[in-house]
Amino acid sequence: DAGVTQSPTHLIKTRGQQVTLRCSPKSGHDTVSWYQQALGQGPQFIFQYYEEEERQRGNFPDRFSGHQFPNYSSELNVNALLLGDSALYLCASSLVTSGSSETQYFGPGTRLLVL
């Protein structure tokens, strides 16, 4: 039973560039949430996707966008990268029909460095 997978594991970009990060949820899960974790901080919620739509969004600018595909996998896109976007980007999957607030399972993350 595969857990949550993310690609790439590491990425280096320069300011102003665009980046796409990918996530495949745990088998049987239908919801994907994205988090940004800066060094020494807790994960910050970016947004959540369910049924291919953005269901909830945190306090992040429109430069951050996402997509969910019919197979439940998801992408996070960040445009016009800033130095402050350097962080560990975590994807977490869950099952929205579990009947209670979902337990989220995190992937290993993508470490993004913006130079």
Add this chain to the structure above:
Amino acid sequence: GQQVMQIPQYQHVQEGEDFTTYCNSSTTLSNIQWYKQRPGGHPVFLIQLVKSGEVKKQKRLTFQFGEAKKNSSLHITATQTTDVGTYFCAGHRSEKLVFGKGTKLTVNP
């Protein structure tokens, strides 16, 4: 917006000593979750507390949820070197998880 505060930020203990981290929310939570993140790793789910006053145990770990569902604690008895890592609480409200900044635990053998 919803804030989740966690203290202490750092805790260094001798192996065998106890450890406690505390979590406080500015608003009532539907539930609270605890995660452990090892250095270089990703958060791993430990437990979820839902009921007011709930107490749950996992071997040497004891988790409590306050009566007002605004605070929580994690207590580790007789720490071991395998307990090192950062422990995060996360409040769940409106489908969104709000994480505290975490408590980084180091254990001196």
